[in-house]
Amino acid sequence: MKFVDEFRDPSAARALVKSITEIAGDTEWKFMEVCGGHTHTIYRHGIEHLLPENIELVHGPGCPVCVIPMGRIDDAMWLAEQPDVIFTTFGDMMRVPGSRGSLLDAKARGADVRFVYSPLDSLKVAVENPDKHVVFFAVGFETTVPSTAVTLLRAKTLGVKNFSVFSNHVTIVPPIKAILESPDLRLSGFLGPGHVSTVVGIRPYRFVPEVYGKPVVVAGFEPLDILASVHMLLQQYADGRCEVENQYARVVRPEGNTAALKLMGETFQLRPHFEWRGLGFISQSALKVHDDYADFDAEVRFSMPGVRVADPKACQCGEVLKGAIKPWECKVFGTACTPETPIGTCMVSPEGACAAYYNFGRLHRETALLVGQGAPVG
C-alpha cells in the first residue's frame, strides 16, 4: 500500500512531534478535531499518547451516525416494518438504538433490512424488486449528500416508481457555531473537517477566526495529517496569525466541488430546523428532499409517527459530542454502555468518540508508550 505509507512514516512523525513539543511550550492547548474520522485516526494510530501532555484533543460533533436522534431511528424502524418495504441503510446505522431496539432487532423480527455501501446500490435493489418499495436511509454531512443527490437524479431520470429517500442529511457549520456559542468549552482552535470540505470548500469556516477569534486548519485523515495540522495551528499562534488554513490541499480545493454543490441545491433544500442528538434543535442545520423530488421523499410518501424521543437519562452523548466531557467521564461508559450493548450513538459508530476510545484507546499513557517504544519482535 505505497499510497498511504508516505502518510504513516514514523520518522516524519517523530520529527513533527519534536517540533510540536517545542512550539507548544508550557501552555495548555485544547484543539477540537471536528470529524469522527479524525477521532478514529487519532485512536487507531495512538496519536493521543504521542503528543505532549499539554496538548489535549477534544472530539467534535462530526460523526454522522452519532448525531441522529432516537426519534429518527424509531421512524426508520417504523418504515422498515411497513408491509412490502425493503429498508436499505449503511451498515453503521443498523446497530444504533432507538426506543424499541435497533434496525438489527427489526430485521431479526422479520423486517427486510439490508445494508448497502452506496445509495446507488439501494436504487438497484428497487429496480430488481419492482413489487416492493425500497427506502434508503440517508445519513451524513455534506460528504455523503452528493451521492444521495446523484441517486435521486438517476431515479427520476429512470422513472423509478418504487424508491424513496428518508433524508437525515445534516450540515457541518451550524453545530460548529453551536459549540463556539457554548460556555462549557474553551478551545484553542479546530482541526477542520476534511471530507466535508472537499464538497463545501474552506470558505464556510471563515467566521470561526473572524467572529470567534479561533484558528481552523482543514485536516486530512492519515496520522501525519493530524500531526501536521496540530503543528499548523500552533504555528499560527506563534506567528500571531488567526485564519483558515488548508492542510488537506491534496484533496480539498478552496472553492470545494461546485458541480456537487449545484446538484445538491437542485435535489435538497434546507429544513427550518432539525433535532441533533445531545445538541437539541438547531435551525437550518439539515436537508430534506427538494419539493421537485417529492415523489422520492419517504417523509412525503409515508406518514411516519415522527415522535420526538428523549435520550436515555444515563446517556451523556450530547456532552461527548460537544466536547464538554471525555468518553471515559460518562457515567455508563464501558459498563452499561459498551459496543455490544450501546446506549448512546457515540458507542456505535467506529467514528464515535466513545467507540474509538473503547476499542483502541483504553491504555494507560505509560503502558502505551512502553509498548509502542518496545523493539519490534521478529
Add this chain to the structure above:
Amino acid sequence: MTSERLTPSASEVPDPEDRTRIRVEEFRKRRPRLVDEVITMAHGAGGKSSAALVDHVFVEAFRNPELENLGDGAVLTLPGGERLAFSTDSYVVSPYEFPGGSIADLAINGTVNDLAVSGARPQWISAAFIIEEGFSIEKLKQLAAEMRAAADVAGVQIVTGDTKVVPNGAADGLYITTSGVGVIPAGRELSPHMVRPGDRLIVSGTIADHGMAIMLARGNLDIEADIESDSAAVNGLVEALLAAAPGTRWMRDATRGGLGTVANELAQTAGVGVVLDEGLLPIDPTVLGCCDMLGIDPVYVANEGKFVAIVPAAEAEAAVAALRSQPGGAQAAVIGEILADPPGIVAMRTPFGGTRIVDMLVGDPLPRIC
C-alpha cells in the same frame, strides 16, 4: 516472577481516567449476559453475543468437563490412555463457490484444522448434508468430488454421513456439517495456560484472504480484485512446526473473527498481554487495499487455512523456518509477543510508533463466510 497479580481496585486509584479503565476491565471479565429474546445474526458472528448464547443455552443444558473447555475440539482420553480430539462444524457459506474454494473443501479443511490445532493428527470425518429441493445433482456430484480431493490432500477419510432434503425455500441451496476425529500423539501438551511472558506469536501465512474473497465474490461491491480464499488444510504445517519447536505452547486456527479474535481469546484465557506488531503482519497488498477501502480491519477478517501458534522465544526462529519450508507456509512470520502487562489485553504496536488496543469484534461485517 509470580503468577499472582495484585491489581488495584478502582477505588484505590487516584487518576479518574485510570479508575474508569479498571472498572471497564472488571466489567469485561464478567460472564456475558444473554439479554435477547430472539436469535439475531450477532449470535452467529463469533463475538460476545455468540459466547453468551453458547454459555447460557448450550453449556447450561449439556454441562460436562470436556465441553466446558470450549476448545476448537474436545480432547477425550480412552481407557487405554490414548487421547483423541473430536470436533464438529457446520458450513453455510454464501455463495457456496468462490475464488480459491467452495463449501465442499471448506467443510473438510475447517474440521481438519480444528483437530490439527488441538494437537491431533486428523484421521476420520463424517459429513451430513442438508439440501434444498431443486438443487442440481450434477453440482452435488462436483462438490462431493471436491470434498474427496480435499480429504485426500489432508490425509483423512470420510467414513460416515447423512442426507436430508428440505422443501424449496427452507434452506439456501446446501448446508454441510462435518465432524472429525484425530489421535493426539503421546506427550503432546498444548494449553493456553502454558503461555509465558516473552513467548512469541507466529502466524502461518497471510491473513484476511478468505473473508475478503467471499466479500468480493458476493458481487455487490463493484470492486474487482484478484483475491482467492486461503482454504487449505494446515495439518502438514502443524506437524512441521511441532517438530521444529517442541516447546510450542498453544495453537488456534484464525477463522471467523480473524487474528484479532484469537489473540483476545488467548489474552483473556491465559491472563497475559498480547502485543501485535502491525508492521510485521503478512497481508497481501491487494487484500490490504480492499480492507482500507471498505474500512475493515484485516485483523478481524476470516481465514480458512491459517493458524496462530505461541512458541518460546528461543524456538521462534526454527519454527518460522520450518513453516516456510512447507507448501503454504512461505509467508509465515513472527508477528508479536506475550507480555505480563497489560493482562487480558491485546495491544497493537503501529508502524507509526503509536499503540492501540485490538478488542473483540462486535457484530460481523460479513455473515455466512463459512
